[in-house]
Amino acid sequence: MNGTGLSGQVYAHVGQAFRELRYDLLIVGAGRMGAALARFVMEAAPQVRLLLAEEGGLPNEEGASLLAAGVWHSFVPPEQRVRTERARQLLGESLNTCGVLQGRADPHPGFSPLRDFWTPELDALIDPEVLPFARLDARGGSFSVGSQTLQNAQTAVKLGADLMLNVRAELLGGGGARLHRLSVTNTHQVVVDHSVTLRAGAVIVAAGAAGAHLVEAGLGLITAHRQAYRQSPRLNLPSGPGSRVLRASGFILRPHSGGYSVTPPTVHPDPWGYVPSGGRLAGVPVGLRRELIESVLDNLEALPGLGGEGLVVGRSSADIPGAWVALPAGGWPLSERLDGQHWLLLGGERADLSGLSVAEELALEIAKLQP
Known part of the structure; x- marks a missing residue:
């Protein structure tokens, strides 16, 4: 009591x-x-x-x-830095400081050539010609x-x-x-x-x-x-204990269980009463929502790894992990x-x-x- x-x-x-x-x-x-x-x-x-x-x-x-990406990094607006740093302190040892790499298409203060941070697993994930610049937060990482x-x-x-x-x-x-x-x-x-x-x-x-x-x-x-329904499909491309989290084009690719979990951008809020359902890819019903399919197609040049057989699309939305998130x-x-x-x-x-x-x-x- x-x-x-x-x-x-x-x-x-x-x-x-x-x-x-x-x-x-x-x-x-x-x-x-x-x-x-x-x-x-x-x-x-x-x-x-x-x-x-x-x-x-x-x-x-x-x-x-249960489905959240569990990624912390310092790429935040100045007005949020005190709170984010305190959150990192509270995470303590539960944070796996694998590093968070953010890609960008054009030069910007704080960004360097992507080749300065290149690792072998990035070959299958990102096109350095489309996203030639990057910055690394070595203090960032993932957690459960x-x-x-x-x-x-x-x-x-x-x-x-x-x-x-x-x-x-x-x-x-x-x-x-x-x-x-x-x-x-x-x-x-x-x-x-x-x-x-x-x-x-x-x-x-x-x-x-x-x-x-x-x-x-x-x-x-x-x-x-408001609220939205967000899916987190799996990307079956190799990752290891030292693989970094990749942030690019609104997506977060988090190393997880030898592959990657994909957290896409939230396209728009969902109205109350909305029931999530899968979309169609080349006319074939799949488990990815239509909005997620559109986001993937729009970013295939920058993130070609999303366009291969490694992305799990399922046959229905029940096959793809998803959850309601607050906005x-x-x-x-x-x-x-x-x-x-x-x-x-x-x-x-x-x-x-x-x-x-x-x-x-x-x-x-x-x-x-x-x-």
């Missing part, structure tokens, strides 16, 4: 009785942002009675936390967002936070939520639903792409934030106070770069408000 100095309780299914109907703080969403916030709050204010509620498992296999999320949630529980999995939260005015606990019987046929109303002194919505919708449906508050207004991770008791916490596409520091800032703000 929170506030006792003992480890918190983990509620994984409806068979576990839940009687705590009042908390100081409810965090909706145990993805990368919610889990980090819970950890930082418990470190700053261990007396806080905190419940971290997650609709899926941990880390959620359908969420962006899923492992980081799990570790942060576990640390929060060890410090006294309660964690509830398989629960859908419906926000209530006045601070609190209607929690719908979900579980499936051992026949995998019947969904058991147990609902409970919980009050909380403060509620932080850290539900990623679904956050703005939860706030609108539960509190009637409209925000400027915070302004494009960078943020926290937004909605009223006297509710906050919205969003990571989005650049959560790798400054998400941890934004979560830490909000945690310190929340801690100051506790008695």
Whole structure:
């Protein structure tokens, strides 16, 4: 139980009785942002009675936390440098400093000839005639967002936070939520639903792409934030422990399990109710969304590796890893106070770069408000 100095309780299914109907703080969403916030709050204010509620498992296999590229680099605007550097400190040893290489088509301050950074695996990935300039962040690298999320949630529980999995939260005015606990019987046929109303002194919505919708449906508050569905196909070209992350033409190619994971640019926001589906390549149905196919075709000259047999296209969108991502207004991770008791916490596409520091800032703000 929170506030006792003992480890918190983990509620994984409806068979576990839940009687705590009042908390100081409810965090909706145990993805990368919610889990980090819970950890930082418990470190700053261990007396806080905190419940971290997650609709899926941990880390959620359908969420962006498990599929995120997990890439940190220092190629950011000056106004973001303090936050990104703090995020790197918080990443600590979980960051594999393999280096991040950014390619460019035209000369620019800070860029050098690409041949100065050339490595053998780049032969199959990039055309140096199209992208002849580059810069290298030797301090940059990659990390596992899923492992980081799990570790942060576990640390929060060890410090006294309660964690509830398989629960859908419906926000209530006045601070609190209607929690719908979900579980499936051992026949995998019947969904058991147990609902409970919980009050909380403060509620932080850290539900990623679904956050703005939860706030609108539960509190009637409209925000400027949006969402998109982003796929992360695999590129089966050789990579090794020392291979660098490549950023070029809006794509991120991250060395992963002997190949590369591909993070494409987000072309446009998806409306609520949109159902992701695959497109067609030369008239043949594939798993890549039409927008992703267009992005690949537009950049084949610069990144010829995307045009070979190594790119996994699948037969349906189910074959290609994908997840909903938040698109915070302004494009960078943020926290937004909605009223006297509710906050919205969003990571989005650049959560790798400054998400941890934004979560830490909000945690310190929340801690100051506790008695």
